Amino acid sequence: MSEFAIPQSEFEARLAATREAMAAQGLDLLLAFSTESEPAHVRYYADYWPSFETAAVLISVDGPAALLIGPESRTYATARTRIGRVIQLMDFRESSQPDYPGSRLPTWRDIAAEFRPRRVGIAGWHMFPHTILTALREAVGAAVSVVPADAVVRAVSMRKSANELRCLREAARLSEIGFRAVLEGIRPGLTECQLVGLATGAMLAAGAEATGYPIWCCSGPNSAQAISRPSLRPVQTGEVIHFSIGAKVAGYSASIGRPVVLGHCPDELRRFLQVGLDAETMTIDLMRAGTPAASVAQRVHDVIRSKGYGDAILYGPAHGCGQMECEYPFLETSSTYTLEEAMAFMVDIFLSRAGQGFRWEDGIVVRNGPAEELSSFGRRLNILEV
Numbered sequence: 025m026s027e028f029a030i031p032q033s034e035f036e037a038r039l040a041a042t043r044e045a046m047a048a049q050g051l052d053l054l055l056a057f058s059t060e061s062e063p064a065h066v067r068y069y070a071d072y073w074p075s076f077e078t079a080a081v082l083i084s085v086d087g088p089a090a091l092l093i094g095p096e097s098r099t100y101a102t103a104r105t106r107i108g109r110v111i112q113l114m115d116f117r118e119s120s121q122p123d124y125p126g127s128r129l130p131t132w133r134d135i136a137a138e139f140r141p142r143r144v145g146i147a148g149w150h151m152f153p154h155t156i157l158t159a160l161r162e163a164v165g166a167a168v169s170v171v172p173a174d175a176v177v178r179a180v181s182m183r184k185s186a187n188e189l190r191c192l193r194e195a196a197r198l199s200e201i202g203f204r205a206v207l208e209g210i211r212p213g214l215t216e217c218q219l220v221g222l223a224t225g226a227m228l229a230a231g232a233e234a235t236g237y238p239i240w241c242c243s244g245p246n247s248a249q250a251i252s253r254p255s256l257r258p259v260q261t262g263e264v265i266h267f268s269i270g271a272k273v274a275g276y277s278a279s280i281g282r283p284v285v286l287g288h289c290p291d292e293l294r295r296f297l298q299v300g301l302d303a304e305t306m307t308i309d310l311m312r313a314g315t316p317a318a319s320v321a322q323r324v325h326d327v328i329r330s331k332g333y334g335d336a337i338l339y340g341p342a343h344g345c346g347q348m349e350c351e352y353p354f355l356e357t358s359s360t361y362t363l364e365e366a367m368a369f370m371v372d373i374f375l376s377r378a379g380q381g382f383r384w385e386d387g388i389v390v391r392n393g394p395a396e397e398l399s400s401f402g403r404r405l406n407i408l409e410v
Contacts, residue, residue, distance in 0.1 A: 053141035057148035064347035132163035145173025195278035196398035198271035216254035236270030236277025261287035277349035281385025317359035336375040
């Protein structure tokens with residue numbers, strides 16, 4: 025098995041830990057649901073990433089687990105899954121809703137008859153389609169509770185194992201390769217999409233299984249977009265070009281976020297970029313086990329405000345990472361949790377003002393002392409001669 029993979033024993037341990045968490049919440053059945061764009065739950069338990077279709081892992085509190093897939097994915101799923109049993113359901117078919125005439129697949133009533141649940145939890149609650157939820161509730165009957173259960177999965181997955189951290193470190197290393205390819209190839213006139221192509225090709229050639237998310241290159245007026253996709257706009261001198269570049273390794277995604285300016289950088293823009301860089305460094309310094317998350321966010325935001333950029337703040341200075349590059353929890357001034365050893369985060373400073381913005385982003389692992397930084401790539405102002 026590759027050094028950057030999760031062993032079968034760890035998948036089994038995840039199921040065992042989840043059953044304990046389910047029992048504590050009075051759940052006898054858990055559906056961990058995923059989509060093609062947000063595959064984290066199913067990848068976490070089954071190492072399966074749905075394509076076109078949706079999927080779920082069905083976990084019984086006192087029995088075996090099963091991977092639930094749609095009508096077309098059996099050969100793909102059985103080649104990838106770490107869970108022995110695969111069940112096909114029509115409700116997990118692709119979004120264009122083909123009929124598949126002649127198919128005789130199991131139904132939710134068959135699932136209910138086999139497992140006879142009394143209380144069903146759904147992880148991925150806010151993504152779970154209303155139509156499937158309605159069908160599930162009809163199948164189990166009014167006497168059975170169907171409730172949100174993301175907290176059950178979070179209790180198991182928030183602290184990363186040694187194997188998970190190896191994958192995240194490799195994802196961070198490959199993300200650096202992607203950004204270096206951009207720094208070597210960038211020039212005025214290349215489009216955002218072309219620059220994303222440089223990063224993507226370099227990461228895949230170096231061993232990434234995929235990008236961790238759609239890579240972002242946001243230039244000029246597009247730089248103010250906190251969430252974006254690359255366009256065919258040519259990049260120009262004297263403007264912010266911000267990159268968010270991330271690789272995926274064995275399901276785990278890390279990221280590197282950096283602003284770049286080609287040619288002359290106006291003094292005010294240089295000061296703005298430096299405030300973001302200082303805020304990222306401060307956040308990393310403050311994130312230690314035993315520290316209330318809200319206090320970190322508050323102190324960082326207070327410093328940004330003291331520099332005169334309070335209006336540029338959009339969100340908290342960090343968010344969890346793992347199977348998703350952006351996963352629970354966010355680190356915000358309203359957070360109610362305490363940082364713990366082996367939690368993994370992307371420190372993510374996004375600031376935007378007057379039609380331009382940028383992101384500084386790097387992965388860290390919370391430790392009892394100073395945080396472990398996933399990326400070894402230096403943090404500095406990238407103002408490049410052209």
